[in-house]
Amino acid sequence: MQKRVVITGAGVIGPIGKTASENWKNAISGICGIRRMTIVNPEDFTSQIAGEVKDFDPLDYLDRKVAKRTDRYTQFAMVAAREAFAESGIENNIDPTRLGVIIGSGIGGITTLEREHKVALERGVSRINPFFCPMMIGNIAAGRVGIDVGAKGLNFSTVTACASSGHAIAIAVDMIKLGRVDAILAGGSEAPLTLTGVGGFCQLKALSTRNDDPQTASRPFDRDRDGFVLSEGGAVIMLEELDHAVKRGAGIIAEVSGSGMTCDAFHITAPAENGEGSARAMKLAMQDAGIEPEDVGYINAHGTSTLLNDINETKAIITALGTAKAMRTPVSSTKSVTGHMLGAAGAIEAIFTAFALRDGILPPTATLQNPGEGCVLDYVPGEARKADIMYALSNSLGFGGHNVTIALKKYSGK
Amino acid sequence: MSLESRVTEIIIDKLGVKPEQVTVEAQFDTDLGADSIDQYELIMGFEDAFGLRIDEDEATQLTTVGKVIEYLRAKDLDK
Numbered sequence: 001m002q003k004r005v006v007i008t009g010a011g012v013i014g015p016i017g018k019t020a021s022e023n024w025k026n027a028i029s030g031i032c033g034i035r036r037m038t039i040v041n042p043e044d045f046t047s048q049i050a051g052e053v054k055d056f057d058p059l060d061y062l063d064r065k066v067a068k069r070t071d072r073y074t075q076f077a078m079v080a081a082r083e084a085f086a087e088s089g090i091e092n093n094i095d096p097t098r099l100g101v102i103i104g105s106g107i108g109g110i111t112t113l114e115r116e117h118k119v120a121l122e123r124g125v126s127r128i129n130p131f132f133c134p135m136m137i138g139n140i141a142a143g144r145v146g147i148d149v150g151a152k153g154l155n156f157s158t159v160t161a162c163a164s165s166g167h168a169i170a171i172a173v174d175m176i177k178l179g180r181v182d183a184i185l186a187g188g189s190e191a192p193l194t195l196t197g198v199g200g201f202c203q204l205k206a207l208s209t210r211n212d213d214p215q216t217a218s219r220p221f222d223r224d225r226d227g228f229v230l231s232e233g234g235a236v237i238m239l240e241e242l243d244h245a246v247k248r249g250a251g252i253i254a255e256v257s258g259s260g261m262t263c264d265a266f267h268i269t270a271p272a273e274n275g276e277g278s279a280r281a282m283k284l285a286m287q288d289a290g291i292e293p294e295d296v297g298y299i300n301a302h303g304t305s306t307l308l309n310d311i312n313e314t315k316a317i318i319t320a321l322g323t324a325k326a327m328r329t330p331v332s333s334t335k336s337v338t339g340h341m342l343g344a345a346g347a348i349e350a351i352f353t354a355f356a357l358r359d360g361i362l363p364p365t366a367t368l369q370n371p372g373e374g375c376v377l378d379y380v381p382g383e384a385r386k387a388d389i390m391y392a393l394s395n396s397l398g399f400g401g402h403n404v405t406i407a408l409k410k411y412s413g414k
Numbered sequence: 415m416s417l418e419s420r421v422t423e424i425i426i427d428k429l430g431v432k433p434e435q436v437t438v439e440a441q442f443d444t445d446l447g448a449d450s451i452d453q454y455e456l457i458m459g460f461e462d463a464f465g466l467r468i469d470e471d472e473a474t475q476l477t478t479v480g481k482v483i484e485y486l487r488a489k490d491l492d493k
Contacts, residue, residue: 065430127462130454 004242005173006411007253008090008183010351011083013076014233015051015338019083023338023348024355028384030366032337034214034229039193047207049214050193051231051339069131070144071109072191076234076344077141078148081185085149088238090183093248100153100181101142102172103236104164104188106343106398107197108138114194141189145236153181159343162302164188165235166346166396166404170259172239173406182244187236187347201230204269206306216367218340220303220333221310221379223372228304231339235347237354254354255409257291257391260284264401270308271397275316278302281403282320282393289391289407293321296329297389298362300353301379302397303333304340311374313395318377330387332380336367346396350406353394357410360388421483424459428452438480460486 010020015033017023026033033051042048058067058075061082067075081103085091090099112135116128134140139157146155154175158167165188172186192198201207208227210217218229245252262284264277271278286293301313318326334352341348356362361384368381394406415423422436431446442448448456457473460466464486468476476482 063430068430127458130451130458 003177003179004255004257005176005239006242006245006255007237007354008240008245008250009084009086009088009238010253010354011080011087012233012235012348012351013053013079014235014341014344014348015053015231018053020351024352027334027337027352027363028361030337030364030383032215032366033231034217034339036211036214037193037198040195040198045198046202046209047198047227047230048211049208049217049229050198051229051341052193053233069135071112071135072232073105073107073109073189074135074141074144076191076232077103077187077189077236078144080187080189080234080236081145081149084185084236084238088240089250090238090240094183096150096152098153098182099151100172100175100184101146101151101155102158102168102184102186103142103145104158104160104168104343105138105141105190106159106161106164107190107192109136109140110194110197111191112136114196145185149185151185160402161398161400162340162342162345163396163398163402163404164343164346166350166394166406167261167402169237169239169256169347169350169406170261170404173256173259176239176241183238183240185236186239187234188343189234190341190343191232192230192342193232198230208305218305218336219367220301220305220336220365221314221371221375222368223370225305225307225310225372227306228335229339231341233341233344233348235341235344235351237347237351252411254357255411256406257409258285258288258407260288260405262403264403266401268401269399271312272401274319275312277401277403278313278316278395278397279319281405282316282395285393285405285407289409291391291407293325295391296321296393297387298353298356298392299329299331300349300392300394301331301333302395303335303365305333305335309397310372313397314375314377326377329378330362330380330385331377332363332365334363336365346394346404349396350394350408353392353408357389357392357408360386362387417486418483420463421460421479421486424463425456425479428456428459436479438478438483440479441477443477
């Protein structure tokens with residue numbers, strides 16, 4: 001019989017909280033984490049707002065030596081992974097060689113890269129920090145988490161821009177179903193708030209310039225949306241084979257019942273016409289989970305607040321579910337309060353979707369006031385909504401045309 | 415600040431060890447847990463702090479806290 005995979009722990013650090021439960025509480029209360037940028041001087045940027053992790057001191061979590069030798073993106077991954085690991089209670093309840101780690105990042109250690117590049121230019125290449133390479137590389141978050149929790153099974157990273165942690169979860173579920181390992185810490189992290197990180201996205205004209213009103217700048221599906229808001233953070237879940245989890249009496253948040261992965265093969269940044277690739281990802285996810293469009297009770301959208309994403313994702317949902325069902329299905333974007341955490345977005349949104357199933361509460365698109373042209377679905381505007389649902393989807397779409405949809409199921413004890 | 419205190423401070427900063435561990439006899443690898451990259455970073459720290467360059471052959475000889483202090487003192491930096 002096909003193995004089943006459940007979530008037995010969740011960890012988040014991001015713009016609206018430093019734990020998964022704090023993030024969830026704020027997401028369903030519509031508390032927004034976006035404000036004027038402080039990590040880099042915002043003056044020269046067209047977009048001067050961001051979702052920063054407030055008052056983050058790595059020494060609150062990591063010993064001095066580790067803190068000094070890890071990029072901010074790795075630190076976020078470690079903090080989130082520790083929370084998921086601790087909540088799962090899996091320590092000493094699993095063969096360490098059967099515990100894996102898959103953590104994605106869109107960029108990797110860009111803070112470290114910029115700093116050491118400056119050192120090299122100003123003081124010569126012989127002054128580059130000897131730890132530069134192992135701090136900057138995009139797989140080191142997964143490596144560090146492996147060391148930190150003693151996970152000796154499969155360990156690698158996924159790099160698909162804003163879909164990175166969606167892919168991490170999708171692949172992790174498949175690995176467990178294949179029996180490669182019994183459990184995997186899966187998720188993503190990102191710390192893109194640097195000179196070139198912010199500057200680069202500004203140059204793409206992808207970011208909101210609503211600098212005078214940070215709290216409503218990320219407004220997915222709204223007619224006045226003008227781009228996404230850059231954010232940072234980490235989100236990780238413990239995925240575990242169902243029997244393994246049940247046998248040790250673990251608490252189960254929800255089941256991850258399937259996934260779908262596609263490519264637009266169309267354009268490096270723009271979605272395919274009518275969200276064709278995203279629609280196929282949703283269909284594949286439903287197929288993998290053994291469900292029909294009629295079963296889908298909620299979709300956590302990628303919903304970035306860009307003109308192109310929101311309209312094409314809407315069309316994709318209509319294609320995937322059929323018009324009548326799509327019109328009756330609540331869809332929301334929690335990026336309205338978190339901003340866009342890039343490589344961590346897929347994981348935090350999968351966590352929110354899992355909590356929605358567990359608690360029977362749909363998080364709102366908090367900032368949506370006037371739906372944009374063609375944005376015709378029920379986006380759960382303004383306030384959270386009670387809804388006892390059995391199945392939900394979570395979409396992640398990334399530059400490069402990467403689409404991934406995760407299908408989740410309420411866990412009811414069987 | 416004395417040369418000894420400055421050296422101790424750099425070692426504590428780079429290796430994340432406790433002040434009481436930094437004795438004159440302490441070996442960087444076995445006593446202070448420094449791997450080869452740690453030790454290289456430490457040498458760079460001394461170079462930056464004391465404004466000198468330590469060549470690789472010399473650096474490999476500096477295996478204890480005491481040897482570093484001796485080496486720097488010989489460079490006539492302790493003034």
